[in-house]
Amino acid sequence: MSKKGSKEERDLVKMLWDSNFAAMRAPASGGATKKPLPDVLAGNGKIYLAIEVKSTSRDKIYIDSQKINGLCEFSDIFGARPYIGIKFRYKKWLFLSPEDLEVTRNDNYRLDMDLAFKKGLELDELIGKDKQLKF
Amino acid sequence: MSKKGSKEERDLVKMLWDSNFAAMRAPASGGATKKPLPDVLAGNGKIYLAIEVKSTSRDKIYIDSQKINGLCEFSDIFGARPYIGIKFRYKKWLFLSPEDLEVTRNDNYRLDMDLAFKKGLELDELIGKDKQLKF
Numbered sequence: 001m002s003k004k005g006s007k008e009e010r011d012l013v014k015m016l017w018d019s020n021f022a023a024m025r026a027p028a029s030g031g032a033t034k035k036p037l038p039d040v041l042a043g044n045g046k047i048y049l050a051i052e053v054k055s056t057s058r059d060k061i062y063i064d065s066q067k068i069n070g071l072c073e074f075s076d077i078f079g080a081r082p083y084i085g086i087k088f089r090y091k092k093w094l095f096l097s098p099e100d101l102e103v104t105r106n107d108n109y110r111l112d113m114d115l116a117f118k119k120g121l122e123l124d125e126l127i128g129k130d131k132q133l134k135f
Numbered sequence: 136m137s138k139k140g141s142k143e144e145r146d147l148v149k150m151l152w153d154s155n156f157a158a159m160r161a162p163a164s165g166g167a168t169k170k171p172l173p174d175v176l177a178g179n180g181k182i183y184l185a186i187e188v189k190s191t192s193r194d195k196i197y198i199d200s201q202k203i204n205g206l207c208e209f210s211d212i213f214g215a216r217p218y219i220g221i222k223f224r225y226k227k228w229l230f231l232s233p234e235d236l237e238v239t240r241n242d243n244y245r246l247d248m249d250l251a252f253k254k255g256l257e258l259d260e261l262i263g264k265d266k267q268l269k270f
Contacts (some may be wrong), residue, residue, distance in 0.1 A: 022213035024172050027162045037159050045214030078157035079180030
């Protein structure tokens with residue numbers, strides 16, 4: 001019954017709660033509707049996040065344009081910021097906006113480690129904490 | 136694997152999408168955390184709703200205080216309005232604020248049909264549509 005990537009989704013949900021967000025995973029089956037759902041939905045009263053979760057042991061991943069379009073559609077209606085949360089193995093979580101992804105020749109998306117580290121936000125940055133203030 | 140009440144949750148999620156909200160059910164298993172999750176979470180860019188779904192073929196239901204406290208806690212952190220969505224069989228959905236529930240002698244909550252119809256909002260009212268404008 002468990003979805004691919006659900007370990008990472010659970011980890012991310014825990015991290016978000018630890019950062020004073022309320023966070024919820026999508027149900028394993030789409031269930032009620034054919035509507036696109038993000039993997040994780042979170043809010044802290046100010047910021048609302050809809051996150052598509054990806055993880056890989058390689059140095060790049062491909063994402064269907066359908067997934068990204070669905071993420072953007074949901075986020076737009078719900079009133080959330082759409083992000084791709086990427087966990088490269090042994091690396092920190094990084095969060096990218098859909099517009100930061102690279103488009104492939106067949107109109108899907110590619111995200112490699114260089115791009116992720118160049119454009120991605122760490123969780124603290126995503127949720128607006130000033131990392132400079134940490135000791 | 137399906138939760139009690141999931142048919143009603145699915146119906147409600149569909150109604151919310153049809154009313155221009157993006158809506159998502161909670162996963163069947165709490166999963167990631169022991170954190171309290173609402174049955175349904177929805178937003179339309181302006182209003183965010185966390186809904187505990189109840190249905191019954193009787194004329195009243197009892198709700199554990201733990202459920203209501205959890206709903207309020209999640210809503211407070213996430214930034215959503217907490218509601219109990221009640222579906223009495225053959226009746227319309229009605230939505231009540233936690234503070235509108237009746238407290239029982241052992242500190243749980245009771246909601247009967249009289250109270251629901253007196254204090255409850257219909258979906259259109261909940262989402263701020265002016266019913267007067269409908270033809």
